[in-house]
Amino acid sequence: MNFLRSVLHALWMLVTVIPWALIMLVASLRVRGIPLYWMAARWLGWAIDGARVLLGIQVRVTGMAHLPQGETSPAILLVKHQSTFETFLMPTLMPHPLAYVFKKELLQVPFFGWAMGRLDMIHIDRGQRTKAFGKVVAQGKRLLAQGIWIIMFPEGTRIPRGQAGVYKSGGTRLAVATGAPVIPVAVTSARCWPRKAFIKRPGVVDVSIGPLMPSEGRDPEELMREVEAWIEAEMRRLDPEAYVRTERDAPAAAAHS
Template identity: 70%
Template sequence: MIVVHALRSILHLLFMAVTIVPWALAVLIAAPFLNSHQIYWMCAGWLRLAVKGGELILGIRNHVIGFENLPVGSTAPAILLVKHQSTWETFCMPTLMPHPLAYVFKKELLYVPFFGWAMAKMDMIHIDRSKRAQAFNKVVQQGQRLLDQGTWVIMFPEGTRIARGHKGQYKSGGTRLAVATGAPVIPIAVTSAKCWPRKALIKRPGTVEFSIGKPIPSQGRDADELMREVEDWIEAEMRRLDPDAYRAKA
């Protein structure tokens, strides 16, 4: 069975590599004639293709609960703080959310051939991590502008992919942005490592759970206290969704 999983994983990787080149070139050619939302949904089209490929080739399915917790309205603001276990949720979130999303990411990703070049055409928040104070000021300025136009900001508070059953250090950048802009925080738990472990070549079929929590108001809150509330909800929900991963640590 491991050989079958390996072959399917390689096939999906090749599928993404082959399809990203013409899609990215199409984005680069079309970008001067499109507005930011049109560019976003064009790029999201490739993500849908990659996710559909994951469903058909890898046998990975998504199950989402809590859609009713998302803010309603074309310009209703939200900052999504998401558990990060693999690349899967990075691909899936734009395909699941009703609003355009703006990721906060390091600018080095813009130099990745084709994928990064297409990302550079999107209205997102890329930062220079070597300039921490300036980087956060940029996040607030651009974040406020994007939220005002109906784009939701998405961040992974642990900063990097975390192994199944583990918890990273939750950083308060997302809640600091929420407090600065007054946007509510939406915590989201994801069990992607059951199927797509971090840094793993071999993926396994199964169901990835996305659990969307209720909005947490940010106005008048302390950013660190707010992040602890987000962390507590996400980690408790992870234990509920994937108890086997945490049973050995109980």
């Protein structure tokens, strides 16, 4: 049953993304910036609605009161990364437009990447790290001044359920450079939508938005350790079963290595 549900959802995504991407490409000839972003977010909402109806994935959100309230109040979201689900979900939850920081290779993905290329995002060339970070800071300051929030996944890649990746300090370096506060976000998406898995499972994805962490005068590495500590502690609270299983299996895996 889960396989059939997953097939239906994949078809739903396919038949909606192609015409919507084409509509966005045409619309971008006259509409840019924030209005075009909300057009893109509409399709992401369809993807999440499809996951709810076709896959049986519900979303439970806590901590919305931690988000800044001002129209141009800046924020940098640092989000736990377990699957594609949260990349679709976050724009549907946040009251401000989001600018993702992503590798420029994603712009080559047919339709989805082409449409992303028309949005005001931050795409970087990882082969030019120093120059790339300078570009992120310059664009980040411009976007934050417009009330657009920056979103980054500090682990850099999707991490299996019950595990923690290496938290890189790029997000906190950007926060310190721009003076924007950091907001950590824990997401248990792999409970229903495992990384690199075609078959999804029904259930509840918890999204916990943490307290605002000021960045001014902070050391980026220290601030990232604080972000990591909060996110990983919250993940264990939200999905204890996954971490109990990982810790139980670790000794066995070490014995066979």
